Amino acid sequence: xxxxxxxxxxxxxxxxxxxxxxxxxxxxxxxxxxxxxxxxxxxxxxxxxxxxxxxxxxxxxxxxxxxxxxxxxxxxxxxxxxxxxxxxxxxxxxxxxxxxxxxxxxxxxxxxxxxxxxxxxxxxxxxxxxxxxxxxxxxxxxxxxxxxxxxxxxxxxxxxxxxxxxxxxxxxxxxxxxxxxxxxxxxxxxxxxxxxxxxxxxxxxxxxxxxxxxxxxxxxxxxxxxxxxxxxxxxxxxxxxxxxxxxxxx
Amino acid sequence: xxxxxxxxxxxxxxxxxxxxxxxxxxxxxxxxxxxxxxxxxxxxxxxxxxxxxxxxxxxxxxxxxxxxxxxxxxxxxxxxxxxxxxxxxxxxxxxxxxxxxxxxxxxxxxxxxxxxxxxxxxxxxxxxxxxxxxxxxxxxxxxxxxxxxxxxxxxxxxxxxxxxxxxxxxxxxxxxxxxxxxxxxxxxxxxxxxxxxxxxxxxxxxxxxxxxxxxxxxxxxxxxxxxxxxxxxxxxxxxxxxxxxxxxxxxxxxxxxxxxxxxxxxxxx
Numbered sequence: 001x002x003x004x005x006x007x008x009x010x011x012x013x014x015x016x017x018x019x020x021x022x023x024x025x026x027x028x029x030x031x032x033x034x035x036x037x038x039x040x041x042x043x044x045x046x047x048x049x050x051x052x053x054x055x056x057x058x059x060x061x062x063x064x065x066x067x068x069x070x071x072x073x074x075x076x077x078x079x080x081x082x083x084x085x086x087x088x089x090x091x092x093x094x095x096x097x098x099x100x101x102x103x104x105x106x107x108x109x110x111x112x113x114x115x116x117x118x119x120x121x122x123x124x125x126x127x128x129x130x131x132x133x134x135x136x137x138x139x140x141x142x143x144x145x146x147x148x149x150x151x152x153x154x155x156x157x158x159x160x161x162x163x164x165x166x167x168x169x170x171x172x173x174x175x176x177x178x179x180x181x182x183x184x185x186x187x188x189x190x191x192x193x194x195x196x197x198x199x200x201x202x203x204x205x206x207x208x209x210x211x212x213x214x215x216x217x218x219x220x221x222x223x224x225x226x227x228x229x230x231x232x233x234x235x236x237x238x239x240x241x242x243x244x245x246x247x248x249x250x
Numbered sequence: 251x252x253x254x255x256x257x258x259x260x261x262x263x264x265x266x267x268x269x270x271x272x273x274x275x276x277x278x279x280x281x282x283x284x285x286x287x288x289x290x291x292x293x294x295x296x297x298x299x300x301x302x303x304x305x306x307x308x309x310x311x312x313x314x315x316x317x318x319x320x321x322x323x324x325x326x327x328x329x330x331x332x333x334x335x336x337x338x339x340x341x342x343x344x345x346x347x348x349x350x351x352x353x354x355x356x357x358x359x360x361x362x363x364x365x366x367x368x369x370x371x372x373x374x375x376x377x378x379x380x381x382x383x384x385x386x387x388x389x390x391x392x393x394x395x396x397x398x399x400x401x402x403x404x405x406x407x408x409x410x411x412x413x414x415x416x417x418x419x420x421x422x423x424x425x426x427x428x429x430x431x432x433x434x435x436x437x438x439x440x441x442x443x444x445x446x447x448x449x450x451x452x453x454x455x456x457x458x459x460x461x462x463x464x465x466x467x468x469x470x471x472x473x474x475x476x477x478x479x480x481x482x483x484x485x486x487x488x489x490x491x492x493x494x495x496x497x498x499x500x501x502x503x504x505x506x507x508x509x510x511x512x513x514x515x516x517x518x519x
Contacts, residue, residue: 150339155310155334156354166353170344248344248380
């Protein structure tokens with residue numbers, strides 16, 4: 001607990017350094033295009049209550065959630081299938097390599113052209129950008145599944161679901177976590193580009209609008225709110241999950 | 251739940267492992283026949299690599315890629331409930347001992363029965379520990395408890411007490427005999443340790459070096475308390491070797507058996 005308090009103190013100190021430096025730079029610049037932390041923070045509060053911040057944040061987050069879930073589910077199924085079957089692996093491998101190296105921007109533009117400027121196209125673009133890393137990671141994980149434990153599950157007749165839940169999933173969980181983390185980091189960045197290109201709401205759309213208005217105060221306010229949510233998910237969801245899954249390790 | 255023990259009839263014409271990459275195909279078993287009676291404690295022994303584990307995997311239904319037949323009687327009960335104790339404990343490292351054992355039982359099975367079993371096997375104190383925290387002996391006890399947790403009709407055991415020190419292995423053998431007498435099951439027990447075979451078995455089957463087949467069998471009718479006697483064991487070994495037509499223990503395991511026998515039998519005048 002003491003170590004936890006020290007960590008909080010350190011974090012607060014480094015945040016203070018950042019804020020002071022920012023404030024000093026803003027005072028020195030004295031420009032509408034370089035607002036200080038005070039005015040940005042009040043803008044965040046103001047936009048949250050009266051403006052569209054919460055709506056845009058909600059739109060972006062729901063896109064992230066849906067695309068993340070889709071990519072994880074499809075990627076896990078494909079990854080396991082490719083690890084299990086040489087035929088499937090051979091058939092899909094080139095597509096995965098291509099998708100892995102295709103810039104997210106290209107995927108987004110093409111999908112908007114083919115599917116129109118729709119929600120489906122936006123979510124598909126984010127999903128496809130993340131999918132190949134999930135497939136590759138989970139394929140790696142599924143290749144290392146323990147044959148002995150599978151035999152144990154079969155001889156004790158655990159059945160498909162109990163085997164999947166108690167024997168297979170825990171072995172895949174480290175790979176699942178890696179895929180979640182790298183995938184989420186990727187999604188946070190791609191979703192804004194996708195919104196900027198062809199959506200009428202969301203943080204990415206807002207940033208485009210503020211860019212055109214040269215409204216730097218709001219631009220930074222929206223970005224910071226977004227970063228705060230990303231960090232909250234990282235610290236509030238992923239890290240506790242990771243600790244929970246690693247409980248059994250000595 | 252009253253367990254119905256089963257009879258087994260195995261008739262393996264041939265079991266081959268296909269060659270992979272640079273490895274030659276290997277014939278593990280050829281013309282191996284064995285019958286096991288209900289509630290019989292049948293010990294299979296033979297040199298390392300003679301296909302004993304392969305045979306257990308075939309009986310367990312884990313390996314269906316063989317030429318031959320496998321049947322259980324009474325066959326009307328469908329496939330028998332099989333408790334398998336593997337050569338390594340094969341506990342799920344991410345589940346506690348209790349969870350590992352509860353996992354193989356029916357979902358709504360009686361919890362008090364499970365706790366009773368944990369106590370009987372001597373892992374009750376460690377029930378909430380993860381397998382990584384267990385000693386080798388404790389992990390093997392847990393594996394034994396898991397096999398008994400399903401009230402097995404048939405118990406398959408593949409050198410379950412390997413790599414334990416003599417005293418721990420001895421305690422576990424007594425525990426096993428106690429459990430089997432309390433909850434009857436047909437047992438197929440594999441070991442390359444003849445002293446262990448003789449101590450436990452109703453009947454010993456000797457399998458030849460690969461390709462394995464049964465080359466000798468001998469019922470052990472001695473009362474259990476006389477089986478640990480050096481002279482009896484030596485006589486049995488001679489007799490089994492004569493029946494088998496080849497040394498039935500690899501030289502290295504014979505050494506282990508020798509030292510163990512010395513440490514266990516204080517039969518000095």
